Amino acid sequence: MTALTILLVLVLLLVVFGLLFRLQIFTSIFSGTFTRDIGMSNSVNAVLMLVFLIGGGAWFAYSFVENFNKMNPPIASVHGHKMETMFWTTMAVIGVAFVITQALLFIYAYKYQHKEGRRAYFFSHNNTIEVVWTIIPAIVMASLIFAGWKAWTRITGPAPKESVVLEVMGKQFNWLVRYPGRDMKLGVVNYRMIDAVNEFGFDLSDKSALDDFTTNEIHIPKGVPVLIKIRSRDVLHAVYMPHFRVQMYAVPGMPTRFWFTPTISTDEMRAKLGNPKFNYELACNQLCGGSHFAMKATVIVDEPDDYQNWYASQQSFSQKNPDVLAAFKQKAKTMVVPVAAAAEEKEAAPMPLAASN
Amino acid sequence: MSDMTPKPNLSPDVQAQGGIGTAPVPATEHGDHLHHDDHEHDHHDQHWLWKYVFSQDHKVIAKQFLITGIFWAILGGTLSSLFRLQLGWPESSLEWLKPFLGGWIQAGKLNPEFYLALVTMHGTIMVFFVLTAGLSGTFSNFLIPLQVGARDMASGFMNMLSYWFFFLSGLIMFSSLFIETGPAAAGWTIYPPLSALPQAIPGSGAGMTLWLVSMVFFIVSQLLGGVNYVTTVINLRTRGMSMSKLPLTIWAFFLTAILGILSFPVLFSAALLLVFDRSFGTSFFLSDIYIAGQALSNQGGSPVLFQHLFWFLGHPEVYIVIMPAMGMVSEVLATNARKPIFGYRAMIGSLIGISLLSFVVWAHHMFVTGMNPFLGSVFMFLTLIIAVPSGVKVFNWLATLWRGNIRFTAAMLFAIGFVSLFISGGLTGIILGNATLDIQMHNTYFVVAHFHLVMGSSAFFGLFCGVYHWFPKMFGRMMDEKLGYIHFWLTFAGVYLVFMPMHYVGIAGFPRRYYAWTGFDAFSQFADMNKFISIAAILAFLGQFIFIFNFFYSIFRGRRATQNPWNSTTLEWTTPVIPGHGNWPGEIPAVYRWPYDYSKPGAETDFIPQNVPYSQTQSSNLPYEQELAD
Numbered sequence: 001m002t003a004l005t006i007l008l009v010l011v012l013l014l015v016v017f018g019l020l021f022r023l024q025i026f027t028s029i030f031s032g033t034f035t036r037d038i039g040m041s042n043s044v045n046a047v048l049m050l051v052f053l054i055g056g057g058a059w060f061a062y063s064f065v066e067n068f069n070k071m072n073p074p075i076a077s078v079h080g081h082k083m084e085t086m087f088w089t090t091m092a093v094i095g096v097a098f099v100i101t102q103a104l105l106f107i108y109a110y111k112y113q114h115k116e117g118r119r120a121y122f123f124s125h126n127n128t129i130e131v132v133w134t135i136i137p138a139i140v141m142a143s144l145i146f147a148g149w150k151a152w153t154r155i156t157g158p159a160p161k162e163s164v165v166l167e168v169m170g171k172q173f174n175w176l177v178r179y180p181g182r183d184m185k186l187g188v189v190n191y192r193m194i195d196a197v198n199e200f201g202f203d204l205s206d207k208s209a210l211d212d213f214t215t216n217e218i219h220i221p222k223g224v225p226v227l228i229k230i231r232s233r234d235v236l237h238a239v240y241m242p243h244f245r246v247q248m249y250a251v252p253g254m255p256t257r258f259w260f261t262p263t264i265s266t267d268e269m270r271a272k273l274g275n276p277k278f279n280y281e282l283a284c285n286q287l288c289g290g291s292h293f294a295m296k297a298t299v300i301v302d303e304p305d306d307y308q309n310w311y312a313s314q315q316s317f318s319q320k321n322p323d324v325l326a327a328f329k330q331k332a333k334t335m336v337v338p339v340a341a342a343a344e345e346k347e348a349a350p351m352p353l354a355a356s357n
Numbered sequence: 358m359s360d361m362t363p364k365p366n367l368s369p370d371v372q373a374q375g376g377i378g379t380a381p382v383p384a385t386e387h388g389d390h391l392h393h394d395d396h397e398h399d400h401h402d403q404h405w406l407w408k409y410v411f412s413q414d415h416k417v418i419a420k421q422f423l424i425t426g427i428f429w430a431i432l433g434g435t436l437s438s439l440f441r442l443q444l445g446w447p448e449s450s451l452e453w454l455k456p457f458l459g460g461w462i463q464a465g466k467l468n469p470e471f472y473l474a475l476v477t478m479h480g481t482i483m484v485f486f487v488l489t490a491g492l493s494g495t496f497s498n499f500l501i502p503l504q505v506g507a508r509d510m511a512s513g514f515m516n517m518l519s520y521w522f523f524f525l526s527g528l529i530m531f532s533s534l535f536i537e538t539g540p541a542a543a544g545w546t547i548y549p550p551l552s553a554l555p556q557a558i559p560g561s562g563a564g565m566t567l568w569l570v571s572m573v574f575f576i577v578s579q580l581l582g583g584v585n586y587v588t589t590v591i592n593l594r595t596r597g598m599s600m601s602k603l604p605l606t607i608w609a610f611f612l613t614a615i616l617g618i619l620s621f622p623v624l625f626s627a628a629l630l631l632v633f634d635r636s637f638g639t640s641f642f643l644s645d646i647y648i649a650g651q652a653l654s655n656q657g658g659s660p661v662l663f664q665h666l667f668w669f670l671g672h673p674e675v676y677i678v679i680m681p682a683m684g685m686v687s688e689v690l691a692t693n694a695r696k697p698i699f700g701y702r703a704m705i706g707s708l709i710g711i712s713l714l715s716f717v718v719w720a721h722h723m724f725v726t727g728m729n730p731f732l733g734s735v736f737m738f739l740t741l742i743i744a745v746p747s748g749v750k751v752f753n754w755l756a757t758l759w760r761g762n763i764r765f766t767a768a769m770l771f772a773i774g775f776v777s778l779f780i781s782g783g784l785t786g787i788i789l790g791n792a793t794l795d796i797q798m799h800n801t802y803f804v805v806a807h808f809h810l811v812m813g814s815s816a817f818f819g820l821f822c823g824v825y826h827w828f829p830k831m832f833g834r835m836m837d838e839k840l841g842y843i844h845f846w847l848t849f850a851g852v853y854l855v856f857m858p859m860h861y862v863g864i865a866g867f868p869r870r871y872y873a874w875t876g877f878d879a880f881s882q883f884a885d886m887n888k889f890i891s892i893a894a895i896l897a898f899l900g901q902f903i904f905i906f907n908f909f910y911s912i913f914r915g916r917r918a919t920q921n922p923w924n925s926t927t928l929e930w931t932t933p934v935i936p937g938h939g940n941w942p943g944e945i946p947a948v949y950r951w952p953y954d955y956s957k958p959g960a961e962t963d964f965i966p967q968n969v970p971y972s973q974t975q976s977s978n979l980p981y982e983q984e985l986a987d
Contacts, residue, residue, distance in 0.1 A: 004889070008896055015843060015903065045765035045842060049773070052849070060857055070882045071864040087794050094784040101751060101780045108758040109773055112694070113765070119963060120696040120956035121760035129756070130703050130749070137748040141741045141787075148741075148791040149734050155793065156730035172557065172648070194647040201647070230727075234648040235551040236660055238725070238800065242866030242879055245797045249726045251660055252550060253644025256727030281879050285800045285868045287544045288551060289558045290470040293871040 046113035053106035073243060074273065076264040076280070076301065079155050080245035086147060093140060159227040159259035164220065164307075167229040168282075169200060170237030170250035173291035175282060176200055177218050181211030181316050191233055191252075197324055201233070204318055204328040213314040218282065218299045220262055221307035227259040240285035241299060249286055265301045411521075413513030414938055418520050419499035420831060423824070425520075425527065426491020427905065430817075432531075433482035434898045440475045443467045445891025447873045461539070469872040473542040474560050476870055478534065480545030481568070485575055486530070488678040488816045490523050493617075496681055496823050497586045497610040499831065503929035504604050506595025506946060508939040511588040515581045522578035526571045533567035541568035544870060546671065549642040549663050553634050556649040565635070569628050576621045576628075583621075586614035595928070597948035602967065604927050604952040605698060608705050609684025612712045613677050619716070620673040627666035634658070661726050668719035675812045676715040679779075680708065682819020683750060686772040688952075689826050690754055692925045693769035694761030695963050697953035700753045707746035707753075714743045724792045725799050733792040740790035747783055751776065762956065762963075766923065767841025768826035774849045775818040781853075782810025785860065800870075803863025806856045814852045821848075821904065828908075829922050833935040834915030840907040844900065851897025858886050926966045927952050950982070 075084055112120075167186055169176040176199055180186045187202060187209020194201040202209045220226045230239050232250035239258065240247045248258040270278045284295035302310060318325045412418060439458075442451060450465035461471040498516065502509055510516045533540040542560025543552035547568065555562035590603075590611045603611075633639040634655075642663045643655035691698040698704060720728060720736040754776050763769065785807040788794050798804060821844075828836045862883050867874060874880035874887075921930035928948065932940050946968035954965040960977035971978050971986035978986055 005892065008892060011847075012896065012899070015847065015900070041838065041842065042763075042765050045770060046763070048846060052846075056850070056853060060853075063858065064861070067858075067861045067886070071861040073865055073879060073882075083793060083797060086791075087788065087797070090788055090791065090794065094787055098780065098784050101755065102777060104755050105758070105773065105776055105780070108755065108761075109763060112758060112761045113763050115762065118762055120694060120762040122697065122956050122958055123699065123756070123760065124697040124953070125700045125702070130700050130753075133752045134745060134749055138742075138745050141744050144787065144791060145738050145741045148737055148793045151793040152730065152734060152737065155796065156733070191645045191647045192652045194652060196650075234646055235554065235557050236548055240800075240866075240868065242797065247725045247796050247799055251727050252646050253656070254659060254661065254727055277878070279878065281877055283868055283877060283879075287473065287548070287870045290468075290473065292473070293469065293868075293873055294876050296876060 042114050046110045049106045049109040053103065057102075074264070074269060075243060075245065076262055076269060077244040077246070078261040078263055079151070080243075080260070081263075082151060083245050086151060089147075090144060093144070155260075159257070160225045163225040163227040163259055165227045165229065166218065166220070167231065168218070168239055168250070168297075170230075170232040170234075170239070170284065170288070170295075171199070172234055172289050173284075173295040175218075175239075175284075175295070175297040176214060177216070177297065178212050178214045178317075179311065179314065180208075181213055181314075183208055183211055186229065187212045189231075194233060197321055198317075200317070202317055202324075204325050205332050210318045210325075211316045212318075213316045215314065216297075218297055219307060219310055220299065220301055221304040222262055222265045222268075222301050224304060225259055225261045227257060230256045230258065235288050236286045237284045237288050237295070238286035240283045241280065242283070243280050244299075247285060262301045265303055267303075269301075411517060413509070413517045415498045415502050415510045415513070415516060416831070416936065416940075418516055419495050421520050422490060422494035422498060422523070423831075425524065426487050426495060426820075427908070429482050429486040429491060429527065430901075431905070433479050433487055434901065436475045436479040436482070438895050438898050439467070440472055440479070441891040441894045443472055443872065445888045447875055467872075470542055470558060470560065471539060472872045473544070473558070473870065474539045474564070477542050477544050477547075477560070478530075478540050481530070481541070483813065484545060484674065484678065485572070486523075486527060488813070488820070489579070489617075489674070490575070492816060492820045492823075493610065493613055493677065493681045494520070494523065494582060495820075496606070496685060496827070497582065497614065499827060500606055500929065501586055501589050501610055502593070503830070503932065503936070503940060504607050504927050505590060505593060506598055506928050506941075506948065507589055507593035508941075508945070510585045511593060512585055516585050519578045519581035519585065522574050522581065526574035526578060529567050529571035529574065533564050533571070536563050536567070538562045538564055540564040546664075546667055547631070548667075549631060549634065549660055550646055550648075553631060553643060554646070554648060556651075569632055569635075572628055573625065576625045579617050579621050583614040583617040586610055587618065590614075595945045595948055598928075598967075601702075602948055602951050604684075605687040605701070605704055605708075606681075606684040608708055609680045609687075612708050613680045616673045616677050616680075616712055616715065620670040620677075623666055624670035627663060627670070630666075631663065661723070661728060664723050664726060665720065668722045669716075671722065672719040673715045675808070676711055678816045679812050679819070680711070682775060682816045682822070683708070685819055685823040685826070686775045687754070687757075688927070689768045689772040689822050690757050690776075691953050691955060692826075692923050693764045693766055693772070694758050695764070695955045696757055696761040697951075697955055698753065699756035699759075700749075701951065701953060703749055704753055707749045710746035711743060714739060714746070718743060718790075721790055721792075721795070724795045730792075737790060737792040741787065744783070744787055744790075747779075751780055751783075765842075766825065767836065767838055767845060768822045770842065770845040770849075771818045771822035771825065774845065775815050775822060777849075778810050778815045778818060778852065781857075782807055782812070782815060786811060797866065798863065800868055801863040802859050802867045802869055805869050806859035806863055809859075810852070810856050814856070818848075821845075824908070826923065827929075828911065828915075829918035829934075830929055830932070830936070832912045832915070833918050834911055835918050835922065836911040836915060837907050840903055844903045844907065847900035847903070848897060851893055851900060854893035855890055855897060858890055862886060862890075921966075924962070924964050926954055926964050928967055931966060931968055949985075 185208035188206040189201045232252045237250040280299035282297040452465040455462045538559040541564045630641040640655035640658035643658040646653040718740045721740040948967045949970045957977045
């Protein structure tokens with residue numbers, strides 16, 4: 001690093017000297033008509049084109065290989081592995097196009113530099129070539145589109161019936177997580193019910209909300225499809241879990257969802273990486289305010305049995321907060337219309353937990 | 358309005374010069390004489406204020422756009438250096454910036470909200486003020502009348518208004534940097550609800566109001582300019598200048614202006630609705646919000662609707678930025694390779710194709726916003742198709758260099774650099790346009806690297822290319838070539854050193870607009886790389902001062918230019934060294950041929966200007982041209 005800094009400082013110094021040198025020339029020039037002569041500098045630039053191609057290409061290849069592992073953190077979801085294959089296949093295709101076009105550009109620049117007495121070749125068009133290089137990219141694009149479209153439909157399609165369901169709600173600046181509890185139904189939430197205690201806005205006059213429980217960490221079972229329902233209660237956020245190749249915005253007023261199947265448990269990943277502190281992370285990936293960069297949740301992938309045990313041991317929100325529940329009961333007595341009936345957003349058909357249940 | 362007399366009050370001036378023009382005089386003397394001529398006018402009918410400040414002359418307006426653009430570019434670059442300091446050295450103290458930034462430095466650290474303001478203003482300034490107004494405003498204004506053979510723009514007055522609305526817009530945006538709650542900080546895309554709620558971030562208070570007001574003036578400026586450009590190209594072309602004889606620059610400016618006219622009003626509507634939501638309690642973009650201990654009454658709005666409206670402008674906008682650069686690069690490549698541009702018609706066709714497609718790809722910015730996945734499929738299809746016309750352009754540029762006789766002027770270097778950057782940045786668009794791959798890449802540094810190469814740096818290279826090439830026509834002097842070379846190689850290497858490693862960071866999944874990544878295990882492996890990127894970025898930025906020195910020095914002390922220093926074929930080089938009002942002292946030359954007769958077999962010189970009739974070039978005429986000559 002220091003060596004590099006010194007190198008760059010040297011380059012800058014050279015530039016400064018260059019400037020001073022030019023200044024001298026400037027001051028010595030008195031006005032006259034400028035005629036451009038094509039001399040030494042033209043061939044210097046031509047050679048630099050070649051140097052840039054070779055030097056730059058070598059640097060790029062070296063740094064790419066050098067950083068390859070760093071840019072490929074482990075992947076732990078079924079669709080993630082497929083996406084990865086598609087990513088590197090596409091990279092290979094564009095890599096070929098990149099190398100060919102860049103090489104031609106710089107080689108032509110070098111090779112066809114000005115030579116005294118030579119005249120450029122008057123070549124204004126050629127329909128055959130033009131049709132060929134329109135059709136070939138079109139075919140390549142069509143195949144990439146087809147592969148992408150198939151994968152996209154599968155990934156964004158409906159979640160399997162046996163999916164585990166949980167809900168994540170974004171707020172400035174952390175993530176709230178809730179699970180449907182024993183009845184496997186996410187109860188009604190209403191942003192008008194939100195306060196310092198009832199952060200999720202549970203409407204406890206809805207029966208299915210009574211056993212919903214909230215957690216700080218996200219627990220999901222390995223090898224089982226997981227459907228994450230996503231909400232936001234203030235500004236836009238995005239659920240981003242790079243290890244699972246999952247990303248979906250959290251939009252206030254418009255619940256979104258994403259489903260995936262984790263393939264490696266947290267413990268397995270810790271052993272695999274030799275890093276006992278490793279954790280899957282959920283990052284916010286849509287600008288949401290000053291502490292956007294610190295809006296994080298930990299994701300823990302359990303073995304299915306451990307997950308069941310963990311799930312069973314959780315206490316519901318209403319149990320933990322009896323006074324909130326009492327307040328709702330009080331309200332229900334005084335009001336003619338139950339609040340739940342007024343709330344429109346009744347959740348869709350519940351998802352059973354794992355098949356093992 | 359006839360193309361002979363653009364404005365009534367200019368006529369005497371034009372006639373006076375016509376008198377001079379009939380007797381050929383050496384270029385430099387002519388320049389002196391012009392000066393003398395102007396001097397007299399100063400006393401009689403043209404105050405300096407009307408001549409240099411509130412001028413209606415398209416050349417003066419172009420220079421105003423250019424110099425204002427340079428000011429904004431320096432500011433935009435400075436802001437990026439500030440946040441690169443933070444990203445490269447997240448732990449180190451920035452106390453030394455306190456004299457400049459005051460309260461935004463807290464306990465030696467950049468305030469995270471101010472960091473977001475820096476990012477937002479950098480984006481806004483660079484995209485709108487530099488690469489839209491500074492690039493298209495400068496060269497559309499300067500080149501359209503000169504290259505189509507017109508005395509001035511269709512409406513000089515509207516053209517002047519266009520600049521002054523831009524100036525006003527800039528003034529408002531600049532003032533927002535100094536207010537207590539800071540400038541807008543919701544990202545240059547100003548997604549609500551963040552941009553709508555001052556409770557969410559301080560920048561969404563007065564800063565956002567100023568941003569929106571500024572942008573409204575900016576849109577007005579763009580529309581005034583755009584209508585003028587389109588009208589001028591359609592109506593004021595000189596005799597013989599059919600659409601199929603227009604230089605590619607003009608085609609690019611023409612289509613750019615159409616894109617602007619059709620898409621900026623949509624941004625205007627989005628901004629207006631946002632103003633309503635912010636100030637009048639409407640719910641276009643807001644729904645179900647609990648913030649700062651309070652449930653808001655807004656219901657039924659959709660933040661995604663805003664994104665649709667924003668990107669309906671936002672995507673054509675990136676082509677508004679890049680197409681003028683494409684046009685100028687085509688021109689400069691042909692001139693300096695001494696070869697006709699390869700596939701002139703295919704180049705026009707691909708520009709038209711890109712323009713049309715640019716209106717139907719906007720939602721590729723929104724694959725993971727929760728929009729219907731079927732829409733995602735459609736937009737993926739349309740987005741990847743746009744690679745085809747872009748590819749055609751690249752191949753045609755390569756074919757133009759093939760068997761050329763290349764002179765490496767500074768402009769030519771930047772043109773070649775443009776092609777290289779456009780390839781590098783464009784190809785990664787194939788990854789991002791694929792909805793499946795975008796799930797992982799969306800909003801990461803991969804996106805940042807992609808668009809900084811393909812539209813940021815490329816468009817800047819187009820801008821430099823244009824300035825170096827047309828400087829002699831603007832100021833009658835040459836920029837220093839050697840300094841131009843140094844500037845090019847430093848910038849070219851710098852851009853690649855900054856943005857290539859950024860792809861690696863992005864592939865690893867680093868989110869953009871993060872003040873620091875240190876809180877995440879997954880994002881902490883590239884600390885050294887970020888330092889490297891920051892060093893390269895700051896040095897590359899400092900390198901731009903070579904250009905700025907060269908530019909301002911050469912305006913006053915550069916070597917005198919000749920009438921046609923690059924031996925170019927287009928009409929602007931048939932004007933005097935410094936064209937006066939009305940551009941041509943005598944009659945406007947008529948056009949007989951396309952703009953790319955370079956190195957034509959049998960011709961006496963290696964270029965034949967557009968205004969030379971076929972009857973004078975019997976030796977080089979192609980069979981069908983010979984028919985035209987007879």
